[in-house]
Amino acid sequence: MNLGRAVHFLKLLRTECPGGLGSAARTGPVWRGREQCDANHDILGVVMATDKTFYLETFGCQMNAHDSEKVIGTLQHEGYRQVETEEDAGLILYNTCSIRDKAEQKVFNRLNDYKKLHKAGKRFAVLGCVAQQEGEKIFERAPYVSLVSGSASYRKLPDMLIRLEAGETRITGLDDRQTEETFETEFTSRQNPYRGYITIIEGCDKFCAYCVVPYTRGKERSRTSTSVLAEARSIADQGYTEIQLLGQNVNSYRDPEGKRSFAELLAAVGEVGGIRRVRFTTSHPRDFTRDIVEVIDQVPTLCDHVHLPVQSGSARVLKLMAREYTPEWYLERISWIKAARRPISISTDIIVGFPGETQDDFIRTMDLLAQVEFDCVYGFKYSARPNTPSLTMIDSISEADKSARLQVLLDRQREIQRINYAKHLGQIMEVMVEGANPARGQIVGRSSQNKPVNFTCGQPILPAPGSYMQVKIIGTHPNSLVGENV
Ligand code: 5AD
Ligand code: SF4
Numbered sequence: 001m002n003l004g005r006a007v008h009f010l011k012l013l014r015t016e017c018p019g020g021l022g023s024a025a026r027t028g029p030v031w032r033g034r035e036q037c038d039a040n041h042d043i044l045g046v047v048m049a050t051d052k053t054f055y056l057e058t059f060g061c062q063m064n065a066h067d068s069e070k071v072i073g074t075l076q077h078e079g080y081r082q083v084e085t086e087e088d089a090g091l092i093l094y095n096t097c098s099i100r101d102k103a104e105q106k107v108f109n110r111l112n113d114y115k116k117l118h119k120a121g122k123r124f125a126v127l128g129c130v131a132q133q134e135g136e137k138i139f140e141r142a143p144y145v146s147l148v149s150g151s152a153s154y155r156k157l158p159d160m161l162i163r164l165e166a167g168e169t170r171i172t173g174l175d176d177r178q179t180e181e182t183f184e185t186e187f188t189s190r191q192n193p194y195r196g197y198i199t200i201i202e203g204c205d206k207f208c209a210y211c212v213v214p215y216t217r218g219k220e221r222s223r224t225s226t227s228v229l230a231e232a233r234s235i236a237d238q239g240y241t242e243i244q245l246l247g248q249n250v251n252s253y254r255d256p257e258g259k260r261s262f263a264e265l266l267a268a269v270g271e272v273g274g275i276r277r278v279r280f281t282t283s284h285p286r287d288f289t290r291d292i293v294e295v296i297d298q299v300p301t302l303c304d305h306v307h308l309p310v311q312s313g314s315a316r317v318l319k320l321m322a323r324e325y326t327p328e329w330y331l332e333r334i335s336w337i338k339a340a341r342r343p344i345s346i347s348t349d350i351i352v353g354f355p356g357e358t359q360d361d362f363i364r365t366m367d368l369l370a371q372v373e374f375d376c377v378y379g380f381k382y383s384a385r386p387n388t389p390s391l392t393m394i395d396s397i398s399e400a401d402k403s404a405r406l407q408v409l410l411d412r413q414r415e416i417q418r419i420n421y422a423k424h425l426g427q428i429m430e431v432m433v434e435g436a437n438p439a440r441g442q443i444v445g446r447s448s449q450n451k452p453v454n455f456t457c458g459q460p461i462l463p464a465p466g467s468y469m470q471v472k473i474i475g476t477h478p479n480s481l482v483g484e485n486v
Pocket of ligand 2: 059062098099100212
C-alpha cells in the first residue's frame with residue numbers, strides 16, 4: 001500500500017462514522033478553514049496551477065466515497081494530477097450529498113468561500129446528489145461553476161472534461177437518470193488503504209416518501225455478477241483482503257445475466273482467493289431473504305454484520321413512509337439473523353419526527369429498539385427534501401420535539417450498547433487494523449461485527465492498515481472495545 005495514501009487516509013478516520021450509508025464520511029484533504037487559508041496564503045500570490053491538477057472533496061456516504069475513487073481514476077487517466085489543497089488545484093470538484101438538512105446550502109456556502117479562486121483561473125465542478133438535485137440552478141447561484149453532473153452521468157466524464165478544457169463553461173451531465181447502464185471503469189483510484197469498495201447496484205426504485213435518492217441517483221440497475229467478480233479478483237490481486245459491496249439497496253441486486261442471486265454473489269465474492277472479509281451495505285428489509293443469513297453461516301469470509309435500516313417501529317408511520325413492510329415483517333428478519341450459528345451483529349437507521357409521528361408512534365419505535373437490541377443505531381431527525389412525496393405532508397413535529405425524541409432514542413440505545421459491548425469482555429477476536437491513534441498510543445481497528453476496537457500492541461513497528469491482529473478485549477464502552485494484542 002502506498003504510504004502517502006495510508007497517511008492521508010488516517011486523517012480521514014477522525015471524521016468517519018462506522019458503517020451506514022448515511023454516515024458523514026468526508027474524503028479529500030481535511031478542511032482547514034478559511035481563516036487559516038487567508039493567514040497562510042496571499043491568494044493573488046498563489047502559483048497558478050497551469051498543469052492539469054485537481055482537488056476533490058467528498059461529502060456523504062460510502063457510495064459517494066467510492067464514486068469519488070472512480071472519478072479520481074478517470075481524471076488521472078485523462079492526465080490530471082491530484083493535489084491536497086484547493087489553492088494548488090486548477091480544477092476543484094465537490095462530490096456532494098443531499099440526503100438530509102440543508103446540504104445544498106452548505107455546498108453553496110463552500111463554493112462562495114472559494115469564489116475568489118475563480119479569479120485566479122481555477123475551474124469548479126459540482127458532482128453528486130446536490131448537482132443532480134439543483135441542476136442548472138447552480139450556474140445561476142454560482143456562475144463560476146463550469147460543470148454540474150449527477151452520478152448517473154459519470155460515464156460521460158471524459159467527454160465532459162474535454163469540453164471543459166476547450167473552455168466551455170456550462171457543461172451538464174443531468175439527463176441520465178433513466179439509464180440502464182452502470183458506471184464501470186477500469187481506472188478506479190482506490191483511496192482507502194484497507195477496504196476495496198465495489199458498487200454492485202446503482203440507483204433506487206423504492207421511492208420511500210422521505211428520500212431524495214431515487215431522484216438524484218436514478219433508476220435501479222445492477223452490474224453483471226461476472227463483472228463484479230472480475231473486479232473482486234482484481235482488488236485481491238492489488239493486495240486488498242477486505243471487500244465491501246455497495247448499493248443503496250444492495251440486496252435488491254438482480255444479476256442481469258441471471259447467473260447468481262445476491263446470496264450466491266456474496267458467497268462467490270467471499271470465495272475469491274486472498275479475500276478475508278466481505279461486507280455489504282445497505283440492505284433493505286423488503287428484499288432481505290433467508291438465504292443471506294444462510295450464506296453468512298456457510299462462508300467464513302462473510303462478516304458477522306448486517307445493516308438493516310428499520311426507520312420506524314410504528315406500522316402506521318412505516319405505511320406513511322411507503323416502506324412496504326410492517327414491524328412484524330422486520331422482526332421476522334431479525335429473528336432469522338439472531339437464529340444464525342454465527343453471532344451476527346445488527347445495526348440500523350431510524351428517523352424520528354416523520355410528518356404526523358405521534359408520541360405513541362415514537363413509543364413503538366422505542367419498543368422495537370428494546371426488542372432488537374441493536375449494536376449500532378444511526379438516528380436522524382426527519383428533514384423535508386425537495387421532490388419527495390413527504391414534502392407535501394404537514395411537517396407537524398417541532399424541531400424541539402424532534403431533537404427531544406432523538407435524544408431519548410440515542411440515550412436508550414447507548415444503554416443497550418453498553419450492555420451489548422460489555423459481553424465481549426475477555427474475548428479474543430480478530431481485528432483488522434485501520435490506523436493508529438498516536439496520542440493514545442493505540443492501534444485503531446474493527447472486528448468482523450464492525451465494532452471499533454482500540455488496542456495496544458507490544459511490537460516496536462506499528463502494524464500496517466489492512467493487517468490482522470488477535471486482540472484480547474480488556475475494556476468496553478458503548479461504542480467501542482479496548483484491547484491488547486495477544
Ligand atoms: N430525513 C431524515 N433522515 C433521512 N434519511 C434519508 N432521508 C432522510 C430524510 N429526509 C436517513 C434514513 C436512511 C439514511 C441513509 O438517512 O434513515 O436510511
Ligand atoms: Fe449518498 Fe447521495 Fe444518499 Fe447522500 S444523498 S447518502 S451522497 S446517495
